[in-house]
Amino acid sequence: MGARSGKQSNRAISKKEEGGKASVFDPIAERNEKAYLNGLRGEQYALALFEQIERIDKLVDAKIGDELVEIKTCQEWQSNGRGRCRGRFVLDKEQHRYLTRKGGYYLFIVLMENGSINYRLVKASVIRFKRKLGWIRIFTPDRAGGDSCQLREVLGNGGEGRSG
Numbered sequence: 001m002g003a004r005s006g007k008q009s010n011r012a013i014s015k016k017e018e019g020g021k022a023s024v025f026d027p028i029a030e031r032n033e034k035a036y037l038n039g040l041r042g043e044q045y046a047l048a049l050f051e052q053i054e055r056i057d058k059l060v061d062a063k064i065g066d067e068l069v070e071i072k073t074c075q076e077w078q079s080n081g082r083g084r085c086r087g088r089f090v091l092d093k094e095q096h097r098y099l100t101r102k103g104g105y106y107l108f109i110v111l112m113e114n115g116s117i118n119y120r121l122v123k124a125s126v127i128r129f130k131r132k133l134g135w136i137r138i139f140t141p142d143r144a145g146g147d148s149c150q151l152r153e154v155l156g157n158g159g160e161g162r163s164g
Contacts, residue, residue: 035090042073042109045117059098068104069121070095074135076112087111088132099124108138 043061046053046069054063060070074087089108099106106127110118120138127133 038073038075038111039071041111042071042107045073045109045119046071046107049119059095060104062107064105068099068102069107070099070104070124071107071109073109073111076110076135086134086136088134089138090132091127091129093129093131096124096127096129108135110135110139 043055046062047055050064052064053069055061056063060068062069062071072089072091074089076087077084078087079085087110089106098104104124106122106124108120108122112118118139122138127138
């Protein structure tokens with residue numbers, strides 16, 4: 001059985017106590033729930049950060065002025081089953097094509113461990129599509145492929161910042 005004998009696989013479904021009853025722990029469902037809640041927090045931060053943001057429920061989340069904006073949120077650190085790694089944004093190919101065609105933007109929000117956030121507004125056309133994108137690639141300008149300060153006249157703050 002090798003070195004892993006006696007240890008449960010990180011991907012295995014295990015039992016966990018819940019209200020006195022044994023229940024099946026589903027790591028995928030837990031990850032999806034965490035991503036959903038992070039997304040909601042990111043959208044709430046976006047509404048607080050930008051007075052002129054308008055929520056729309058279509059293929060993208062919002063508009064700032066006339067510009068389409070998709071809000072993406074991740075945690076600073078996450079567990080990958082073997083330890084900690086930097087959080088990642090998950091992009092959707094159809095959404096990315098749409099934003100690129102329409103000249104839209106991504107508002108990337110990182111939920112920092114200390115409770116603050118980092119955010120950056122980036123033109124979708126400068127992002128090379130990748131399903132999962134580590135946040136450090138977005139917050140290092142030469143890695144993102146472009147400048148995030150393209151909505152300066154709409155936002156008044158250059159499209160990036162910190163909030164604590």
